[in-house]
Amino acid sequence: MRLNGKKNNLIVLVRYCYHYFNQLLDLKIFLEIIMKLRACAAALISFCILSTPTNAEEVNVYSYRQPHLIAPLTDAFTEATGITVNVAFLKKGLIERLRAEGSRTPADLVFTVDISRLYAVVEAGLTQPLNKESINQNIPSDFRDPNGHWFGLTSRARIIYASNDRVAAGEITTYEDLANPKWKGRICTRSGTHPYTLALTAAHLYHHNEAETLAWLKAIKNNLARKPQGNDRAQIKAIWSGECDISLGNTYYMGKMLADPDQSAWAQSASIKFPVFEGGGTHVNISGVALTKAAPNKELAIQLIEFLSSPKAQEIYATDNFEYPVAPGSQAAPIVQSWGSFETDPVNLTAIAKLRGDALRLIEISDFDG
DSSP states (O other), X not given: OOOOHHHHHHHHHXXXXXXXXXXXXXXXXXHHHHXXXXXXXXXXXXXXXXXXXXXXXXXXXXXXXXXXXXXXXXXXXXXXXXXXXXXEEOSSOHHHHHHHHGGGOOOOEEEXXXXXXXXXXXXXXXXXXXXOHHHHHHSOGGGXXXXXXXXXXXXXXXXXXXXXXXXXTTSOOBSGGGGOGGGXXXXXXXXTTSHHHHHHHHHHHHHSOHHHHHHHHHHHHHHBSSOSOSOHHHHHHHHHHTSOSEEEEETHHHHHHHTOTTTHHHHHTEEEEOOBOTTSOBOEEXXXXXXXXXOTXXXXXXXXXXXXXXXXXXXXXXXXHTOEEOSTTOOOOHHHHTTOOOOXXXXXXXXXXXXXXXXXXXXXXXXXXX
16 A cells, blocks of 8 residues: 555554564674675775775875965975875874874974974974974075974064154164154054963073063053054054054065955055074074874875975975075065065074063963963
């Protein structure tokens, strides 16, 4: 008899369940069903494994930057070598994931921005050293770990954006000048606990003692036009709107804003000033890479690091992101060069990273964001 409607379908379902419930009451039949299910599962797993094509020619990257930002690099590497690069975007939880995966991690490389993030991966014991002459020749000693655990590929300067209308040429030349009372109510910046601010504070601490750095932080806080907030672009927008006259920011934001029709007016209202530390140079940070401790494709990963360190690859990445390549003889994009030249602070960035904890403590004592 043909059954129609929800009621009849429900009757069929109940009868079906009742039939198998009776079967399950018989332990012997129940165990036979379980064994058959296990056999089916094992066969299915084996089929999937054997039918899935394997490709040993690949490198797996955990990246703090989104894949499309590093795609020009990875695509160029694949074109040159035939080696596939798989990129997983992990803006948060990168260290926790590597720890959880342990020796089973698929990750060969970590690609990230900011020395503190790179150093944190090293300090967690999740990297392995690499000493290859061709890589060392491409990356100056201040831009790589002395023990070979991380390598900087491009740099960006932490500079001062100044209003074209309200700040005179040469009016601010050092980071120490930010504490001058003449800037009271005229400075904007992002949070003191942001990695970029922490790195700059650590760099100040490298050149000065704790008491001087704490006094510097308190003086800057007193000079703020508003509480720390927003990203670097938001500070430049505040200059454009007249809320403040100077702000701290990374160089590459100028290029990104000029390329954005909705933000180009903000960028055109300000200019880049390259301050220095007294007795030092302009603070820079990096985009960099590290070889994971359990890299399953180690030799191929080393090939990728070697490629990334080359002047050609650095220029590709630096041009797309408005940064500075670090390889000797390499050139920044014309628009980046137009912002002017500067002397990089002559300090290995590991020394800055090691002071991050002390910098955070001083920022908290100063109640910088309060």
